[in-house]
Amino acid sequence: MARQIQKEIQRGVESWISLGNRRPHLSIILVGDNPASHTYVRKKIQAASAVGICSEIILKPKDVSQEELLYITDQLNMDPRVTGILVQLPLPGHVDERTVCNGISPEKDVDGFHIINIGRLCLDQHSLIPATASAVWEIIKRTGIKTFGKNVVVAGRSKNVGMPIAMLLHTDGEHERPGGSEIIWYLSFSAWLISLSIIPSSSIHVVANGDATVTIAHRYTPREQLKIHTQLADIIIVAAGIPKLITSDMVKEGAAVIDVGINYVHDPVTGKTKLVGDVDFEAVRKAASFITPVPGGVGPVTVAMLLKNTLLAARKVID
Ligand code: ADP
Numbered sequence: 001m002a003r004q005i006q007k008e009i010q011r012g013v014e015s016w017i018s019l020g021n022r023r024p025h026l027s028i029i030l031v032g033d034n035p036a037s038h039t040y041v042r043k044k045i046q047a048a049s050a051v052g053i054c055s056e057i058i059l060k061p062k063d064v065s066q067e068e069l070l071y072i073t074d075q076l077n078m079d080p081r082v083t084g085i086l087v088q089l090p091l092p093g094h095v096d097e098r099t100v101c102n103g104i105s106p107e108k109d110v111d112g113f114h115i116i117n118i119g120r121l122c123l124d125q126h127s128l129i130p131a132t133a134s135a136v137w138e139i140i141k142r143t144g145i146k147t148f149g150k151n152v153v154v155a156g157r158s159k160n161v162g163m164p165i166a167m168l169l170h171t172d173g174e175h176e177r178p179g180g181s182e183i184i185w186y187l188s189f190s191a192w193l194i195s196l197s198i199i200p201s202s203s204i205h206v207v208a209n210g211d212a213t214v215t216i217a218h219r220y221t222p223r224e225q226l227k228i229h230t231q232l233a234d235i236i237i238v239a240a241g242i243p244k245l246i247t248s249d250m251v252k253e254g255a256a257v258i259d260v261g262i263n264y265v266h267d268p269v270t271g272k273t274k275l276v277g278d279v280d281f282e283a284v285r286k287a288a289s290f291i292t293p294v295p296g297g298v299g300p301v302t303v304a305m306l307l308k309n310t311l312l313a314a315r316k317v318i319d
Contacts, residue, residue, distance in 0.1 A: 001142055002300035009307050010051040016315060017052075024314035026055040026084040026110065027076050029069065031095070032062030037088045047303045053310055066095045073103040083314035084110040086306075089160070107316055110309040113160060121164060124171050128309050133164035135301035136237055136258055137210075140169075143290055145235065145256045152212040153229045155221075155246070155278070156239035161260060162216065165237055169210035226250070238278040248283035256290040260298050 017023055026048055030041050041057060048055040058072060069087070076082045085108045091097050101113040109117055112128040120127035129137075140147060152169050156162035215229045219240075230236050230250040238246050239260035251257060261278030277294030285291045292298055 001139065002304045004142075005138065005301065005304040005308065006047065006051050009053075009304070009311050012311050013052040016311070021314070022081070022083070024053045024083045024310050025081055026053055026086070026310045027058060027082045028055060029058045029060065029072060029085070029087045031060045031064055031069070031088070031091055034090070037090075041088050043303055044306060047307055048310065051307055053307060062092050064092075064095075066099065069095060069100050070103045073100065077103075077105040077108060082108065084108055084310040086111045089113075108313055110306060110313050111160075112164070112309065118159070118164070121167055124174065128313060129168070130160055130164045131302045131306040131309060132161050132239075132260060132298065133168055134305040134308070135298050136165050136260065137168050138305065139258060139292060139298065139301055140235065140256070143256075145290060147210045147212040147235065150212045150234040151232050152210075152214045152235045152237065153217060153226075153233040154214060154237045154239070155217045155226065155230075156241075156260070157216050157218040158239065161239045162218075165239065165260075166214045166216050169212045169235075169237075170214040172209050172211055174209070240278050242278055243276050244278070244280045246279040246284060248280065248287050251284050251287045253287050254289045255287070257284055257288045258292050258298065259294050261294060262299070 013024060026044075028041055028044065030037060045055050045057065060068070060072075069091075073085065073087070076085045085104045087100055087104070089097060091100060098115075101109075101111070102115050104114055106114045106116040106128075109128055110131075112118070112121070112130040117127040117129075121129055147169055154162050154166045154169070157166075212235070215233075217226050217229060227250045230246065231252055233252065233255055235256045235258070236246060236251065237258045237260065241261055241263060243261070243263045243265055245261075246257065246259075257279055259277035259279040259281070261276070263276050263278070264273050265276050266272075267274040275295050277297070279291070279294075281291065281293060
């Protein structure tokens with residue numbers, strides 16, 4: 001699925017350029033030497049290059065000041081060459097992540113963490129949607145899993161992952177229609193490209209409607225309560241950062257299980273560290289109708305959706 005989405009983005013980038021536009025350009029600000037952050041950024045850069053998106057890393061030491069980061073985002077906001085900006089999180093403790101995320105111009109905010117993009121998402125308006133939430137959405141929709149009137153449990157309520165996933169899945173997409181001329185221009189332009197078969201219809205960014213009944217669980221949800229909810233769920237999405245939080249006795253026969261967890265644990269067999277999700281995969285897969293593995297599930301699709309946001313951000317910038 002990730003490969004398929006990347007192919008669509010590659011075609012989208014080519015057609016965008018063939019119409020005389022600049023190649024999309026993603027600037028990534030990376031602070032400190034956290035190995036996981038460096039790995040994620042490397043993956044994003046490689047994936048961007050594979051679909052024809054230019055990128056650059058702006059590397060800063062871990063004692064960089066918040067003022068300097070805001071100065072950098074200001075410069076990138078004003079640079080017409082730069083169409084997308086992201087700051088790799090987490091940032092060191094002395095920097096306020098919210099302030100830095102709000103320092104990125106909303107139309108270049110490919111992570112969708114700017115307060116305006118989050119607000120628009122909550123109001124069912126067009127926005128750049130956080131990539132992990134978009135990835136979960138794409139996995140559900142492209143697999144053909146029904147959400148309308150279904151019970152969904154989202155375990156985890158973080159503002160970047162659990163909350164936007166729950167937002168997408170419960171909404172009807174009709175509370176507030178997009179009204180800005182920029183969005184109308186974008187939609188008519190996209191419709192025109194689709195009619196000419198220049199871009200696939202799946203590449204148009206529509207207001208999402210999930211229409212599910214969504215329960216959000218979090219760290220203060222007692223485990224017995226979580227189990228009561230998950231046993232009723234048609235779709236279980238787990239983003240809690242707890243290995244084996246979801247076991248087979250918690251899953252209804254035929255449910256879909258989407259694992260967003262990223263946990264590094266000690267493997268007693270190999271003696272090495274290994275990556276696992278939040279679901280007891282081997283046991284739960286027997287009950288589930290669909291299940292995503294870790295690694296190789298939500299992660300690659302998330303990278304693809306970040307690239308999709310980068311293309312969308314580039315298309316909206318008319319200079
Ligand atoms: P992520 O960025 O993947 O969302 P965070 O560490 O920021 O990860 O957030 C973890 C989330 O998981 C928090 O919202 C927390 O409340 C939630 N969580 C922690 N323990 C449990 C639990 N036992 N059941 C459900 N959710 C939990």
